[in-house]
Amino acid sequence: MEKKYKTTPLKLWDKAKEIRMNVYKEIAEAKEQGKLLIGGGAEGLIALATGFDHAFLVGEPYGASVAFLYKENPAFYQQIVEACDHAGYPRDLCSYMRNYLGSLLLDKYIFGGPFPKLDFCLQAGFCDTHSKWYQIVSEIRGIPYFSLDLLPFDWEISGESEKTKQLKREYITKQIHEAIEWMVKTTGRRFDDEKFIEGVTNEFESTSLWAKVCAANRAIPAPLDEKTMLSFYVLAVLARPKKEVVDFYRELLAEVEERVANQIAANPYERCRFISDSQPPWFGLDLFRVLESYGVVSLGAHYTFALSGGWEYSSEEETWNPARTPQERGIELKTRDDAARALADWWLTTGTVCRGVRHSGAGKIKRVMDIVDKWHVDAALIHLNRGCEGTALGQMDIVQALLKAGIPTMTFEGNHADPREYDEGRTFARIESFMETLGLKKIY
C-alpha cells in the first residue's frame, strides 16, 4: 500500500529525553546540593514546593518505570512486586503505588542505589489511594507528611452552583497556605514567594501549552501519535512548574504547528483515527505500533490530553479548549495568596481527569464525545484498567455511549503498571478481530 502522507521524525525527541533525565539526575543529586527531597504524587499540587530549592520524586512515573523493568530486568521486577505482595498489599490497589512501595520496602531505587531518603511527603488527594500511599511512605520512613484534601468541581453539565465552587476554591486555597506554613515549620527553611509565583505561573503555561499541542492533533493527518505523545506528556507530569518544561512545550507546539501546516503525519498510512481511554499498559506500548501497522493513528485520550490539567470549558461553544492562563487573562500574581488562589482555581477549573475520577456519568461521557467530534475520531480502544479504579470509573458507560453514537469500540482488560494482569497475545488477537470488523488489513 502506498503512503498517503509524508512523515519525518520529531526534532525535539532527544530534548524531551534530556529533560526527563535531568529530573532524575536532580533527585539523585538533591542531598549533595543541599536541596530538599520531597516525595509525593504528580497529580496534585507539585507547584506548592517551588518556594524551596528542592527536587520532587513524583510517585506515579516512578511506578510506571518499575513496570518497564518487566521486560528489561524481569528478576528485579519480580523482587519488587513480591516485596509489596508479601507485605500484604492486595493486588486490587493502584499498581503505581504497589510498584513504588515494593521498591521502598526493598530499599532499592531502580535507577541505582538505595531508595532516596526523602525529607517529607507532600500529597494532594487526587484520589483516596494516593492520599494513603504517602501516609504509608511516611510511616515506613518515619518522615513527616502533609496531605491536602482536594475536592474537584463537578462536570460542567451538572449545574454546580457558584456558591459551592467558591467554597471549594476557598477550601483548597486555605490548605495551600497551611501546607506552606507546615513545610516552613517542618524544614526550618525559608519559603520564597517569588519562586512560588514563578512555579505556579510555569505550571499554568506548561499545561496550557500541552493542551494546545493536543488540540493540534485534530488535524488530518494527525501530526502526533499517542505513543509519542506519552513521551511528551510526562514532562508536565514530572516537572510542569519548571521553566525548561514551559520552553520545551513552546518549541514543541511550534514544531507541531509546522507539521500541521505541511501535512506531515505521524502515520503516513493514516486511514483510521482512534482514541484510547485510561493509562496505557506502560510496559506494553507496542500496542500502539500494532495499531499503526493497520494504518491507524491513535490520537490520544482524555487522560493523555488532560492528566495535568490545562483545559477550560466554554459554555458558549459547549466544548473544552486549551485554558487561558491568568497572564493571558490579564491577571497578575503579586503575592503568595494570589498564587495560591490562582493555583486552586486552575486545578479546579482545568483538572478534568481528577474530576472524572470522582464524578463520572454524563459529564465524563460528554467530554469523551466532545473529543470524538473535535478530533474526527473513527473508533475507540478502551483499556479496562484494573490498576486504576479512578480512570476505570464510568468506562462501560462511555463504551455504550460510543457504540450508540456509531463509533466502533473495542475493550481490552489490563493493568497500566502490573504486567501480570495483561495478556499481550490475547489483546493483539482481539485487536486483529476488531480490525477485521473495521475492514482494515495489516499494511506491514
Next chain:
Amino acid sequence: MITAGIDMGAAFAKMVIVKDGELIGKGICKVTLEPEEAVRTVQELALKDAGVRPDEIQRVGATGAGRKLVKNADVVVTDVTADAAGANYLDKAVRTVIDVGGEEARAVKINEEGKVISFAVNDKCAAGAGAFIEAMTRALELPMEDFAKYSLKSTQKIPINAQCAIFAESEVVSLINEMTPREDICRAVHDGISDRVSSMAKRVGIEEKVVLIGGTAKNIGLLKSLEDALGMKITVLPDPEFVSALGIGILAAKDSEN
C-alpha cells in the same frame, strides 16, 4: 467450487468441506500438545467424510486460536468474523451470536449482511467457558450428557462461586459433602457460566434472533440457563461446533470471487 474451512480451536480442531455453498463433509479431533498433527488429522477426517480428494479443494480458510498453523490457508480470519459469517450464512435473521467454546466465550452482534457491529470476548477465565463444565463433570463423576440432563431436573437454584473455576471445583466438593442434590449442583454450574456469558453478551447489546454455537451449545442444561439469564429464546444452530469452520469455508469461496 469446493472450499475447506478449518477452525483450529484451543481444545478441538474442526473442519468442513463446502461445495457450491453446501456442507458436504466435516471432521473433528482433539488438539493435543502437537497441534500440527491435529491439522493433518482433521483434514483427513473431513476429506474422507466428504468423499473428496485433497487436490479437489480449491480454497482453504482458517480461523481459531491456532489458525496460523494452517500453512496452506488462502484466507485467515479471526473467530469473531468466522462466527458472524457462519451464523449469517445459516440464518439471515440472526443478530446476536453467542459462542461458548472450550476456553473462550464470545458474543458477536451482526447485521443482516453478517457484518460484525460489535463483539466481546471472555478470554481470561475458564469459569465462562466449556473448560469449567468439563472440570465439574470430573468433580461430580458424571459424563457430559448426564450432566446436562441432571441440571434440567434441578428443583432449586443455588449460588456457586463463578469467580474462579478452581475455587468452584472445591466448592462443589463441599456441596457434595453437604448432600446437596447433584441435579442442583449441575444447574448451579450452568447458571454460573450463563451469568458470565449473559453479562458479556449484554455489553454488545442483545438483539433477537440470538443463536448459540460452539461445542457447549449441545448442552441442553446450559442452553436453558442462558435462556433464563437473558430472558429470551436462544436458537442452537445445526452442527453448532462447526459454525465457525463453515463461516471461514464460505468466506474462502467469497474471497475467490473477489
